Amino acid sequence: MRVRLRDIKNLPLFFEPTAQIVGRVERAVIGDDLRLAYVVVETDEHRTGMVKAKDLILTPESVIIHDLNSIKSYQHGEELSIYQKKLGDSIYDAEGKEIGVVSDFLLSGDQQVREIEVSAGILSDILQGRSQIPVEQVNWKSYSSGLIEEQGGNLK
Numbered sequence: 001m002r003v004r005l006r007d008i009k010n011l012p013l014f015f016e017p018t019a020q021i022v023g024r025v026e027r028a029v030i031g032d033d034l035r036l037a038y039v040v041v042e043t044d045e046h047r048t049g050m051v052k053a054k055d056l057i058l059t060p061e062s063v064i065i066h067d068l069n070s071i072k073s074y075q076h077g078e079e080l081s082i083y084q085k086k087l088g089d090s091i092y093d094a095e096g097k098e099i100g101v102v103s104d105f106l107l108s109g110d111q112q113v114r115e116i117e118v119s120a121g122i123l124s125d126i127l128q129g130r131s132q133i134p135v136e137q138v139n140w141k142s143y144s145s146g147l148i149e150e151q152g153g154n155l156k
Contacts, residue, residue, distance in 0.1 A: 003060050004117065005030070005083055005105045013041050013051070013071075014062040023049075023071075025063055028107075030083045034135060036111035037081075039063055040074055050074040053111050090145045091118050091138065099148065103130060 005028055013023035023043040031037040036053040041063075043049060055070035056063050065071070083105055091099045100120035108114040115132040119125055138146045 001060065001109045002106045002115070003058060005107065007060070008039065008058070008063070008107075012062045013043070014064045015068060016064050016066050021062075022065075022068065027081075028083075029081045030105060030113060032082050034082065034105075034113040036107060041071065043071060048074050058107065058109075058111060086116075086140075086146075089140075091116075091133070091148065092145065093148050099131065099133075100124075102146075105135075106132060 008025055008028045011025045012021040013025060014020070015022045021044075023041045026040045026042055026048070028039050029037045036058065038050045038052045039056065041049050041051060049071040051063070051065060051070050051072070055067070056065050058064075086102050087104075089102045091102060093099055100118040102116050103119035104117040105113045106115040106117060113135055115134055116138060118131045118133055120128070120131070133148060137148050139149050140146045
C-alpha cells in the first residue's frame with residue numbers, strides 16, 4: 001500500500017468501534033526522519049485536534065482510530081513539515097541533468113516515506129506520467145535540491 005501525502009487531506013477520520021466518521025484530516029505532518037509524525041484533524045464538533053501516528057491506521061480510503069481519546073488538543077501551531085520544505089525541490093541525475101521537481105511523498109504501510117514523486121512538467125506528466133524515486137537514492141545536496149545517487153530501472 002502506498003499513499004500520496006496530498007491524498008491524505010480530507011480523508012475521513014473513522015472511529016472503528018462504532019463505525020462512525022468523527023472528522024476529516026486537514027493535513028499530515030512528516031518528521032525529519034521521513035516518518036508520519038501525526039495528522040491534524042477537524043472533528044465533527046469543529047474542533048481542531050491531532051492524532052499521533054502510533055494511534056492511527058492509515059489506508060488510502062481513511063484514517064482509522066480505535067480510541068477517541070487519541071485525538072489530542074492542537075494549538076494552531078505553524079510547524080513546518082519536511083514535506084513542505086522539500087515540495088518543489090529540483091532533482092538532478094548524476095550527470096547534472098534536471099529530472100524534475102518533488103511533487104509529493106509516498107508513504108508505505110509502515111508510515112515511512114519510501115518514495116518521492118517527481119514531476120517533469122505538465123506535458124511530460126501527461127504523456128509519460130510522474131516518476132517515483134526511492135527516497136534512499138536521493139541525496140539532498142542543498143536546501144532546495146537533491147541528486148539521484150543511483151539511477152537505473154527504479155524510475156517509474
